[in-house]
Amino acid sequence: MAHVSPDISAIRARLLAWYDAHARSLPWRAAAGAARTEPYRVWLSEVMLQQTTVPHATPYFHAFTMRWPGVEDLAAAEDAEVMGAWAGLGYYARARNLLACARAVAGDHGGVFPDTEAGLLALPGVGAYTAAAVAAIAFDRAANVVDGNVERVMARLFAVETPVPAARPELRRLAALFVTDDRPGDWAQALMDLGATVCRPRSPSCDICPVSDQCRGLATGEPTRFLVKARKADRPHRRGLAYVLFDAQGRVAVETRPDKGLLGGMLGLPTSDWTAEDPSGPPPVPADWRAAGAVEHVFTHFSLTLTVLTAQGQTPHADWRWMPVQDARAALPTVFAKALDRAFIEPDLFL
Numbered sequence: 001m002a003h004v005s006p007d008i009s010a011i012r013a014r015l016l017a018w019y020d021a022h023a024r025s026l027p028w029r030a031a032a033g034a035a036r037t038e039p040y041r042v043w044l045s046e047v048m049l050q051q052t053t054v055p056h057a058t059p060y061f062h063a064f065t066m067r068w069p070g071v072e073d074l075a076a077a078e079d080a081e082v083m084g085a086w087a088g089l090g091y092y093a094r095a096r097n098l099l100a101c102a103r104a105v106a107g108d109h110g111g112v113f114p115d116t117e118a119g120l121l122a123l124p125g126v127g128a129y130t131a132a133a134v135a136a137i138a139f140d141r142a143a144n145v146v147d148g149n150v151e152r153v154m155a156r157l158f159a160v161e162t163p164v165p166a167a168r169p170e171l172r173r174l175a176a177l178f179v180t181d182d183r184p185g186d187w188a189q190a191l192m193d194l195g196a197t198v199c200r201p202r203s204p205s206c207d208i209c210p211v212s213d214q215c216r217g218l219a220t221g222e223p224t225r226f227l228v229k230a231r232k233a234d235r236p237h238r239r240g241l242a243y244v245l246f247d248a249q250g251r252v253a254v255e256t257r258p259d260k261g262l263l264g265g266m267l268g269l270p271t272s273d274w275t276a277e278d279p280s281g282p283p284p285v286p287a288d289w290r291a292a293g294a295v296e297h298v299f300t301h302f303s304l305t306l307t308v309l310t311a312q313g314q315t316p317h318a319d320w321r322w323m324p325v326q327d328a329r330a331a332l333p334t335v336f337a338k339a340l341d342r343a344f345i346e347p348d349l350f351l
């Protein structure tokens, strides 16, 4: 293996020059030469982008900023409206935290985001990554912004053999070597762009990478070996029943899920408990329930097979309410939207 010793200053200069020429045009980014992006837009985009992709988050970002153009507008929104608008983005605790944070900024800070990493970190629901990203991008603070992309780039540049999660402190330390008071916001975004468009997880484009001659991972001949990951424990599997009850007008019975727990506070279809065993027990209301197949869904900590039962009936459970199918389809989290779609394989119900 050729000996490569990454030069911090050279990498910084090259990557910033590359960013000046190739920065992605993203809806939440300020145009080249414009003032920095509003903190509200940076914060909103960073929360949305955690665990989802730019193409998936983009329409949500447009919808949110059209409907709630500023943090005080969002703070004044009804919980259910925001939860509904978030449906499909996953990780619903984030939507609750989003509202809590917006209300704290509106109520305790006069509608103005704190301009330091520490001040941002003190807001409800704002973690270390988001605080650093907003501090760097919106306020040009010298914050060390480390997400999965940055970890991968650092692991490759320095050929870090230690697997994550044990390697995380080392990767963070390496990333910090590059953070200075010179253009910290642009540096954070340059690194994000490199990770997203060039140093991609499975197929890095090392031939066009502006720092390839500084990359120890490339010099090993196997850059994709990094980031090294510890073997994951298998994800547990659960099973449950979803009850899709229609009335004579074709509306569907929905309920608001309890605040605590998975998908807390979101709109849901009625379901049984989700357990490792096959679900049993009578349906929650009597009706001519018919099986309509099953849907699969993968959550962060478990996968789920949801068997769908469907019926027509007039008496929803006390906690249920009727909703037009189109409205429910738009507002339900993905797992329930899949179950609702599944119920439509029984077309004779709607004749």
Ligand code: SF4
Binding pocket: 153, 156, 157, 198, 199, 200, 204, 205, 206, 209, 210, 211, 212, 213, 215, 217, 218, 223
């Ligand atoms: S040379 Fe390849 S592996 Fe190294 S940083 Fe560039 S794209 Fe990533």
